[in-house]
Amino acid sequence: MDYEIVVIGGGPAGLAAAxxxxxxxxxxxxxxxxxxxxxxxxxxxxxxxxxLHVFKEELTGPEYAERFINxxxxxxxxxxxxxxxxxxxxxxxxHIVSPNEGYLCIKAQAIILAMGCRERTAGAIAMPGxxxxxxxxxxxxxxxxxxxGYMVGKKVVILGSGDIGLIxxxxxxxxGAEVLAVAEILPFSGGLxxxxxxxxxxxxxxxxxSHTVTKVKGHNRVEGVTIAKVDENRRPIPGTExxxxxxxxxxxxxLIPENEVSKTVGLKIDPKTNGPIVNEVMETSSNGIxxxxxxxxxxxxxxxxxEESRRAGRGAARYVQNQLDxxxxxxxxxxxxxxxxxxxxxxxxxxxxxxxxxxxxxxxxYHNVKLVVKSGDKVIKEKKKAHMAxxxxxxxxxxxxxxxxxxxSTLIIEVKEEG
Amino acid sequence: MEKEHELICIVCxxxxxxxxxxxxxxxxxxxxxxxxxxxxxxxxxxxxPVRVLTTTVKIxxxxxxxxxVKTNQPIPKGLIFEAMKEINKVVxxxxxxxxxxxxxxxxxxxxxxxxxxxxxx
Numbered sequence: 200m201d202y203e204i205v206v207i208g209g210g211p212a213g214l215a216a217a218x219x220x221x222x223x224x225x226x227x228x229x230x231x232x233x234x235x236x237x238x239x240x241x242x243x244x245x246x247x248x249x250x251l252h253v254f255k256e257e258l259t260g261p262e263y264a265e266r267f268i269n270x271x272x273x274x275x276x277x278x279x280x281x282x283x284x285x286x287x288x289x290x291x292x293x294h295i296v297s298p299n300e301g302y303l304c305i306k307a308q309a310i311i312l313a314m315g316c317r318e319r320t321a322g323a324i325a326m327p328g329x330x331x332x333x334x335x336x337x338x339x340x341x342x343x344x345x346x347x348g349y350m351v352g353k354k355v356v357i358l359g360s361g362d363i364g365l366i367x368x369x370x371x372x373x374x375g376a377e378v379l380a381v382a383e384i385l386p387f388s389g390g391l392x393x394x395x396x397x398x399x400x401x402x403x404x405x406x407x408x409s410h411t412v413t414k415v416k417g418h419n420r421v422e423g424v425t426i427a428k429v430d431e432n433r434r435p436i437p438g439t440e441x442x443x444x445x446x447x448x449x450x451x452x453x454l455i456p457e458n459e460v461s462k463t464v465g466l467k468i469d470p471k472t473n474g475p476i477v478n479e480v481m482e483t484s485s486n487g488i489x490x491x492x493x494x495x496x497x498x499x500x501x502x503x504x505x506e507e508s509r510r511a512g513r514g515a516a517r518y519v520q521n522q523l524d525x526x527x528x529x530x531x532x533x534x535x536x537x538x539x540x541x542x543x544x545x546x547x548x549x550x551x552x553x554x555x556x557x558x559x560x561x562x563x564x565y566h567n568v569k570l571v572v573k574s575g576d577k578v579i580k581e582k583k584k585a586h587m588a589x590x591x592x593x594x595x596x597x598x599x600x601x602x603x604x605x606x607x608s609t610l611i612i613e614v615k616e617e618g
Numbered sequence: 619m620e621k622e623h624e625l626i627c628i629v630c631x632x633x634x635x636x637x638x639x640x641x642x643x644x645x646x647x648x649x650x651x652x653x654x655x656x657x658x659x660x661x662x663x664x665x666x667p668v669r670v671l672t673t674t675v676k677i678x679x680x681x682x683x684x685x686x687v688k689t690n691q692p693i694p695k696g697l698i699f700e701a702m703k704e705i706n707k708v709v710x711x712x713x714x715x716x717x718x719x720x721x722x723x724x725x726x727x728x729x730x731x732x733x734x735x736x737x738x739x
Contacts, residue, residue: 236681245673245674258734259735261734261735262716345686373698373699391633392626393627396625397669585635
């Protein structure tokens, strides 16, 4: 069984990439999904706010997913459910197991990685105290409540102010739980500001910045959680403890791109994003293997995942049709002052069709600054920013004529004070 | 007395920082917004704050135990918990199609609670 393109993952990234590849003339496409249905994490994100860029209207996660699932089906794109990819090879063989199909080895001309990300756990952050029942990652609790119909607890403390943690603070409150506090170790929230307003402020849930969990109490079930203020080195300050009697602790302490499969084929991973290094068409360090969505870098908005995945789908289609120039060596994009990473990490101008979109995160909270794009000492573009935060991804579009101004082998983006 | 309220717009993920003032004549002036919807949000927050409510209802015979639902337009913030009580009384049967009306005109707000996904048997 041979396919032109195999897409690993049937969430928003995989769906958009597969549909775009079809629209660009690729006939034989297979999407491999490990869950029992397509749609990925969107199916548990029942809140609204999705689709403002892509559809110009505000949708819930399941609604956003359904539009893409319908389009995939209308395009007669083949998909496998309950199917787990174990390994991919340089020869672009995809090894799959599934209860329905058994073991499969599928040969592809191009592969698109769209596995998304996973949550950091209590183990990953070395949380002190016991490990009773009642400690959940926020996304697991979200799936239990929104899809499986289980309520996870009644009195809740949340560690981490990432978007899922904030969304779950509201969700638990609506379902009758009491959310006592959200603690965030950093001096600012990692979530979108709108989520602090509509998920915490609306329900008078206190947010403790520069605080972390110092103790989890309980034998069989969580009985209490202690939080404390931390100093600038993130060490708890004695005497600042607050004790809560609660039965549940939710963790929203970060997401990690899910690259187990990428590692089986030895892709180069960017230590800053924890995802594969990609170029202007979302191709990884291995020719013909593409990647898009949260497997590359964690996004805050699914709309941007869709746009990035369409680029990957188009790139894979051009690869299959031999339209990509692989002979040229491009330039690197370098994260300068105040920038933590840039995607894509390298660009071959020859393969850029119209504009080049660069995505990045800043290291800190900034007010009234500029994002400056430079090649050597030459400033190619500047963008004024009234407000930037690490929790909100930034984006700069370079037009073809701006790209022509790049000389040498590097492009740097940095944050500069106005004036 | 004129009073300036600092708000963060939640209409979209841009999160514009708004300055909303109610003048002595009673008109409301919104600054800092970058779109028309932001202006409307600023005015609503001072007069009648509204939110779209998203939650789930129990579903029988579906592929999952819960069906996600939402109000098809924003409802007054003060009615959210009362609306939750009404919604939690409902049990639906699969199959359901996205946008199917689950509760018509909830609490007389004019908003319908609708399915936010399709679910087969």
